[in-house]
Amino acid sequence: MLTFIRQRPWIIAVLLSLVLLVWLLSGPRHVALDSVEPDQPPVSELARVEVRWLQAQPMQRQLTVQGQIEAWRRVELRAQVSATVRRLDQDKGQQVAEGQLLLTLSEDERPAQLARSEADVRQRENDLTAAQRLLERKLISANELVRLESELAKARADLQTARLQLAHTRIHAPFAGVYDQRLVEPGDFVQPGQSLLTLVDTSRLKVSAQVAQQQVEPLQVGQPVTVELLDGRQLSGTLHFIAAAADPGSRSFRIEVAVDNPEGLRLAGASATLRIATGETLAHQLSPALLSLDAQGRQGVKWVNEAQRVEFTPIQLLSADHSGAWVSGLPERVALITVGQGFVEPGQQVEVHLTGAGN
Structure with a gap:
């Protein structure tokens, strides 16, 4: 057989041509390109x-901000006259009532000055009374009467000043609170403007916070506020102040929440979280x-x-x-x-x- 094929090499070419023809006739059909939408890839490729x-779902919108707890009122009482600290009438840490005497300064020459001013006023009043009688009899001029009236007014002003100078030697509580800090000791010489003590009112607390300008619109004075302390305790408060203008640096608005503190909790200076309900809306939870x-x-x-x-x-x-x-x-x-x-x-x-x- 091999000898037969070697003698007739054209037979190999014929066989190869037949095999190629059969393969072409039995090959896969091709799909036209225009049969597939360009924007619809096959499902297997998606x-x-x-x-x-x-x-x-309906939800209660809530604004949450971090705040700082402050005393409702805090005042630093200062000296208004030059004097020596004579007596400490109360000790720091005590609860004091409004008007209670806290500290006494030396009176020095102030009682004597008050007595002189009182005597001067009495003398001027007598001079004016006598001048009015003389004016009725046309024995003095009207200008003289005006001069005496002016001197009496000045004497009365000096008397009021002397009374104030003496009153300033006794430092009273402007409101009920805690005598929180004492800055002087007996025998200290003080000048006008020098700090003497601090008084703090913690019967109520004030929680301040800064609210972004995008979040301040739904807030209204009087809204209930939940104040959450760091230990998880919650206090109820009321929004009582919203700043009319934003802080120039942060572009945020200061708010203040009033919280009753009947138990006298020592919370002033601590931080807290404020949660303010701002109305119901539809929302998704995810x-x-x-x-x-x-x-x-x-x-x-x-x-x-x-x-x-x-x-x-x-x-x-x-x-x-x-x-x-x-x-x-x-x-x-x-x-x-x-x-x-x-x-x-x-x-x-x-x-x-x-x-x-x-x-």
Whole structure:
């Protein structure tokens, strides 16, 4: 056989041609390119995402800010005359009533000056009375009477000054509170303006905080506020002050919350968290892990529309805690992407798999 093929080499060429012809006739059919829509990739090439239907729920909007607890009133009493500290009438740390004597300064020559001023006023009053009788008889001029009236007015002013100088040697409590700090000792010489002691009113507390300009609009004086202390205790308060203008540096508004403190808790100077209810709204509760940023840096979430294409909607974060984040801005009912959101872009068609339903 091999000898026969060697003698007739054209037979090999004929056999190869027959084999090639059979292969061409039995090959696979090709699909026309125009039969596939350019914007509809085969299902096997679509990105797969898992979605869960989420229904908006009513929630109580709440503003949460960090605040500083302060005494309701705090005053630093200062000397108004030059004198020596004569006596400490109360000790620091004591609760004192309004008007109670706290500290006594030396009187020095002030009683004598008061007596001289009183005598001078009496003399001027007598001179004026006598001059009025003489004027009726036309024995003095009207100008002389005016001069005597002026001298009497000056004498009375000097008397009032002498009385004040003597009164300033006794330091009284301007309101009920705690004698919190003493800055002088008996025998110290003090000058006008020098600090003597501090008085603090803690029967009520004031919690101050700064609120961003975007969050101050719904706040109103009189709103109830929950004050949460660092140890978890909660106090009830009332919003009693909102600044009319923002701080030029931080562009935030100062607010103050009044909190009753009948037990006299020592909280002034501590920090606390303020929670202020600002009204009810519809919102969605979801995991913070589902939040993402778009190209403009806006915070939002990705979901799938009816055409199974990815949508990105910016949201407003209302609150967040251990149970999840509450957000607003989404459609009332939305197919939220729960798995695969990091691998798809807005406008992209996806293969959707439903994993659960929202409330």
